[in-house]
Amino acid sequence: MKAEHINPFIESTFSVFETMMGIKPSKKTVELKKGDNPSYDISGIIGLTGQAIGSVVISFPESLALKVVSKFIGEEKSEIDDDVVDAVGELINMIAGGAKKIFTDKGLKFKISIPNVVTGKGHKIKRPSNVPCIAVIFEVDKEFFAIEVSLKENN
């Protein structure tokens, strides 16, 4: 994937977090993801197809997921239940949707599928070894979450 393809996802993440939750995450690192880094405790995944094909993942430790989702839905959440799963799915949907709009303005069109949400401490989300992935780590209140993007232009 091209490095410039990560920026619309970063921009969209900032926008969704600020607009929907009033949270301003700070961007800590942007790097090529190694296959064996574990994900956090709950991850939303959405597939992308069209002129560009791939996937985008948001992954939270449980405590940060609960904090973010509580602000997103306006209700205090203390455990990972269906509401939290739905909210994490909706968050990755909104982030992918925001990025899609930026890409469309640049002339690169794709469609987004329906999210899956993975739960379970220690789960890892991998791609085929020929599919590079860029991981962006964000910080909120001294906790971290990740946005992971794999995207290649269809030729």
Place this chain on the structure above:
Amino acid sequence: MKAEHINPFIESTFSVFETMMGIKPSKKTVELKKGDNPSYDISGIIGLTGQAIGSVVISFPESLALKVVSKFIGEEKSEIDDDVVDAVGELINMIAGGAKKIFTDKGLKFKISIPNVVTGKGHKIKRPSNVPCIAVIFEVDKEFFAIEVSLKENN
């Protein structure tokens, strides 16, 4: 999703297993998946978009994944490594691709994204609560694997 939408995925699963591995799984159950059923140890996920939108998942216990992948790649595998991750991604890609061909012949077109592969004992793969999912359990040599499909026609 419509119940009839599961059949192309079942047909494609049989075809891929028999053609690529010489394995004839038997179909045990087809049912609406409840959100809290755990997945097995390694799962391939692929997103679908177009006239129909959704996702398809294959999930194996570790021992069966190793047995199936060993036949798929013609090399004995004793642990979940990058080769096994790649093979599980390729298997769900082929199953989705086979189903896509059957749907295209029926006049329903969609595109498939790039697979993600989730590893970790006890991980769960969920959908938003308004997205129904049909799970098909197959048996191979007294072990089980699952194909889970969420698909809705775009209106």
